[in-house]
Amino acid sequence: GENVEQHPSTLSVQEGDSAVIKCTYSDSASNYFPWYKQELGKRPQLIIDIRSNVGEKKDQRIAVTLNKTAKHFSLHITETQPEDSAVYFCAASTSGSWGKLQFGAGTQVVVTP
């Protein structure tokens, strides 16, 4: 089955700097890659996703890139703010419809003022 590895496990950045989280996946059939943000005690919230027919997607300060050949995808957060502090999870699915999500281990991001 699918295996998703996520790095780093923790990331400390100064406010205003950029943060990058990387994930690799094992199943070349995976075609849907969402990113979730989970604040302490709250549910995971979808922040951005990308499909295998797209190489990059942006939404304001957040962007995701996908390299299908290398089987890795990354989350980029620019101009970080204290409210970006949370745990971020990447995931992969072999089907965009009714597919199972395989999650990475998570990255604890701490943005210091």
Next chain:
Amino acid sequence: SAVISQKPSRDICQRGTSLTIQCQVDSQVTMMFWYRQQPGQSLTLIATANQGSEATYESGFVIDKFPISRPNLTFSTLTVSNMSPEDSSIYLCSVEEGFGDGYTFGSGTRLTVV
């Protein structure tokens, strides 16, 4: 996006007992998913529930321990049976919004087994 009501939000249970967790969605969905998130860990899929058929369980999870019901397209329950302290986790349900629209999670049930 879909609104999911999950109950209870938390519970403290005695070992050997069972707890049933409910998820109600404000729209009809084909599949509902149940996840477990152990303290400080990632999310692990327990099973996929399709209305009108038996749930499909992932490796390491069995129906006798985690029976699931899916009586209609807006509701599902997960029961954690014969609980032990190792079952202490957050349990979350999830639905797919629609083809290509991502997955939404319920607010979770924080279970502590003593």
